[in-house]
Amino acid sequence: MNEVLQNILSRRSYRSFEERPIAKEDLDLILQAAIYAPSGMNRQSWQFTVLQTPAQIETLAAAMRPVLQNDGYNFYRPAVLILASNECGNSNGLADCACALQNIFLEAEALGIGSCWINQLKDCCDDPAVREVLTRLGVPENHIVYGSAALGYPTQKVEAKPRRQGTIVFAKD
Ligand SMILES: Cc1cc2nc3c(=O)[nH]c(=O)nc-3n(C[C@H](O)[C@H](O)[C@H](O)COP(=O)(O)O)c2cc1C
Numbered sequence: 816m817n818e819v820l821q822n823i824l825s826r827r828s829y830r831s832f833e834e835r836p837i838a839k840e841d842l843d844l845i846l847q848a849a850i851y852a853p854s855g856m857n858r859q860s861w862q863f864t865v866l867q868t869p870a871q872i873e874t875l876a877a878a879m880r881p882v883l884q885n886d887g888y889n890f891y892r893p894a895v896l897i898l899a900s901n902e903c904g905n906s907n908g909l910a911d912c913a914c915a916l917q918n919i920f921l922e923a924e925a926l927g928i929g930s931c932w933i934n935q936l937k938d939c940c941d942d943p944a945v946r947e948v949l950t951r952l953g954v955p956e957n958h959i960v961y962g963s964a965a966l967g968y969p970t971q972k973v974e975a976k977p978r979r980q981g982t983i984v985f986a987k988d
Contacts, residue, residue, distance in 0.1 A: 822921050827975040829929030830891045832967025836867075837894050841926050845966070848922035849897070852915035855907030861915060864898040864954050871952060872896050878948040882939045890933050893965035898936065898949075900958035909937075912961035919964045929969035936960035 816824075837845075842865070849863050866872050869892070876889045890896055899916050901908030916932060923930040939945050940960040950956060 826924040848918040854911040894967035
């Protein structure tokens, strides 16, 4: 099996991470994978805002907890959280961010780093208290945070989840 497919088949979502930081060289590779994703009309209007300290991640989670009515919300306490955002007027904004997030997940997998898509900011990034923190962290005011990547060394390695069969259909003549 080729390395790309092997990587795709072995990736999975992790939701428990060690405190161990991610080396700068590895983070740089992950971010390079992100910006080499395809984007509609090659706009590349996305931004990847990198939160690298527990304090930054906790400040954002704390602003979101009341909005989500979830006292335990913490992004799974990753070593790094990457916010993938895009201009609110770009109709390809979500699709472009999704392509970049998958690149992030696959490069992380190649480096032995666990990852998980975190979705909640998409629906609450315009809450005033959340937006205030996002602005402080460097997310442009006209950006929607379409998804986030929680990254860290998994506390336990697990096998990829099996896939549902029958979702591939070859069209008949
Ligand atoms: C658009 C999208 C949103 C997701 N949101 C979350 C989320 O908010 N929290 C979470 O724990 N996992 C989230 N996931 C991860 C999925 O639950 C996970 O990919 C799915 O269960 C398949 O498992 P696997 O990634 O291990 O193959 C999301 C995945 C996608 C693609």
